[in-house]
Amino acid sequence: MGLSELLGTYGQNYLDGLLTTWGMTAVSFVFVMALAVLVTVMRVSPLAPLRAAGDLYVQVFRNIPGVALLIIIAYALPSLRVVLEWRTCVIVTTILLGSAFGSENFMSGINTISVGQIEAARSLGLTFGQILRRVVIPQALRTTVLPMTNLLIAVMLTTALGSQVPLDPQELTGVVSYVNTRSTGGILAFLISALGYALTAFVISFVGNRVDRRVRILR
Amino acid sequence: MSQRTTEGSRSGETPVIELRHVEKHFGDLHVLRDVSLSVHRGEVVVVIGPSGSGKSTMCRAINRLETIDSGEILIEGEPLPQEGRELARMRAELGMVFQQFNLFSHMSVLDNVTLGPRDVLGLSREEAESRAMELLARVGVAEQAHKVPAQLSGGQQQRAAIARSLAMRPKAMMFDEPTSALDPEMINEVLDVMVELARGGMTMVVVTHEMSFARRVADRVVFMADGQIMEEGAPDAFFDHPRTQRARDFLDSIRGH
Numbered sequence: 001m002g003l004s005e006l007l008g009t010y011g012q013n014y015l016d017g018l019l020t021t022w023g024m025t026a027v028s029f030v031f032v033m034a035l036a037v038l039v040t041v042m043r044v045s046p047l048a049p050l051r052a053a054g055d056l057y058v059q060v061f062r063n064i065p066g067v068a069l070l071i072i073i074a075y076a077l078p079s080l081r082v083v084l085e086w087r088t089c090v091i092v093t094t095i096l097l098g099s100a101f102g103s104e105n106f107m108s109g110i111n112t113i114s115v116g117q118i119e120a121a122r123s124l125g126l127t128f129g130q131i132l133r134r135v136v137i138p139q140a141l142r143t144t145v146l147p148m149t150n151l152l153i154a155v156m157l158t159t160a161l162g163s164q165v166p167l168d169p170q171e172l173t174g175v176v177s178y179v180n181t182r183s184t185g186g187i188l189a190f191l192i193s194a195l196g197y198a199l200t201a202f203v204i205s206f207v208g209n210r211v212d213r214r215v216r217i218l219r
Numbered sequence: 220m221s222q223r224t225t226e227g228s229r230s231g232e233t234p235v236i237e238l239r240h241v242e243k244h245f246g247d248l249h250v251l252r253d254v255s256l257s258v259h260r261g262e263v264v265v266v267i268g269p270s271g272s273g274k275s276t277m278c279r280a281i282n283r284l285e286t287i288d289s290g291e292i293l294i295e296g297e298p299l300p301q302e303g304r305e306l307a308r309m310r311a312e313l314g315m316v317f318q319q320f321n322l323f324s325h326m327s328v329l330d331n332v333t334l335g336p337r338d339v340l341g342l343s344r345e346e347a348e349s350r351a352m353e354l355l356a357r358v359g360v361a362e363q364a365h366k367v368p369a370q371l372s373g374g375q376q377q378r379a380a381i382a383r384s385l386a387m388r389p390k391a392m393m394f395d396e397p398t399s400a401l402d403p404e405m406i407n408e409v410l411d412v413m414v415e416l417a418r419g420g421m422t423m424v425v426v427t428h429e430m431s432f433a434r435r436v437a438d439r440v441v442f443m444a445d446g447q448i449m450e451e452g453a454p455d456a457f458f459d460h461p462r463t464q465r466a467r468d469f470l471d472s473i474r475g476h
Contacts, residue, residue, distance in 0.1 A: 114319070114321065116317055116319045116320075116321035117321050117322075117323055117324070119284050119315075119317065119321060120315070120317060120321035120322070120323070120380075120383075121323070122282075122284065122307075122310060123282055123284070123310055123313070123314070123315035123384070124310070124311060124334065124335035124339060124383070124384075124387060125307045125308060125309075125310045125311025125312075125335065125339040125387070126307065126334075126335070126338060126339060127304060127307050130338050130339075134323075134334060134338060135323055135325075138325055139323075139324070139325045142325060217324050217325045217367075218324070218367050218369035218370065219324055219369050
């Protein structure tokens, strides 16, 4: 099958696939960032059990293959009477994996903040929560724009796990399987999806660079 | 002993800062040995001594940036709280100026100075900013208010840091080697601000190596070595007639060239 024939027959599937990938990526990334902040706050908190829980979370979800986690969530959880929609399964998997890496990014951002600034904040009478909100988190966010841009791309690629479960509509990678089980799209069927990922990633990193330049902290 | 006369003349008044028999170890190192010190309202106490003598640790212990093993630290007669909101509230009443300035690098100078008043004292943005601009003008960095710290010289950053502490209207100010990280030509601009403050009646504890400042401004000089207060007294008496051998050695070593 040639390119025009593929697009003529499956164009709508590819378009739906791209939109589904974008949608799942956007939803996942919002939760990835929120959860990454939460886990990181636990990891720097004064309470040892919270710190341990945060560290454990990162160790677990940073070191588990995405497919394994998806299988657990999609096929093992129902045995515990937790049945999620397929799409939700993929998004939850992506969030758990991504937030572990996001927290690592934040930790490296926090490590760029001098202890002296924290002492200065304490001396002003700011509480732990205020120091996090006003000094630590803003600096951690602003110094990690580029790693977080990479994470956003990784999150998008992780949503390709959706090809392993029956999504409707399918995301970009699932569309390729769909096409190739019906026609002989071969490598071309892959390349169309790959182009969708690559162009999106290009836009993400372009925007990420611009944002980084705007918010980077002068030291 | 001039210490006795200072304390004697103010026996009825509660000191702003009081340390009683404070002890602290860093592992095997005994950094504070039975340190007792009273600082009264409006008094400028300059702490000097060789490096490693415990003077910075003592200064930092006053607002509990360093914990202590035993002894007591009282602020206006109240024991320093261990942690939590009470500690934060007490810290808000004590200014602290650091060797490395420690301005918040992601904020403008103005925001550095308004952060405490807004978030801790609950001032409105307008009130906090007008207070901040007044203070920044007083320390001579009003033109830099909208820049970020990295755009300022060391001397300007330190003056902004002093303004940040003053914006809290503290009961006392601690200075932990405020000029040690500065290029020589910037030291005086910071010391001038501190002299102004002292003349204005601020209660101050200053850890420094600037002996001329100590002589000119201090009401009392405290000499520390090996974690102990070896002697204290009026600056002229101390510099001209140190009583301990350690103090004589120290003064000789810094006058040696």
